[in-house]
Amino acid sequence: MTVGLLSTIAAVLYGGTVSVLAFTATFARRGTLRREARSTLAVLLRGRAAE
Numbered sequence: 429m430t431v432g433l434l435s436t437i438a439a440v441l442y443g444g445t446v447s448v449l450a451f452t453a454t455f456a457r458r459g460t461l462r463r464e465a466r467s468t469l470a471v472l473l474r475g476r477a478a479e
Contacts, residue, residue: 446472 446469453465 442472 449465449469449472453462453469456462456465
């Protein structure tokens with residue numbers, strides 16, 4: 429496998445993970461699940477403030 433293909437796969441997996449967490453942080457019914465998703469997003473998106 430080439431480096432470009434591995435980088436593309438990693439970017440797609442990362443983007444998918446962030447998308448699922450953002451969706452969960454917004455639309456989860458339980459508040460604890462929303463808070464957990466927001467804290468995980470804060471770790472993945474370093475340098476951005478989590479509100």
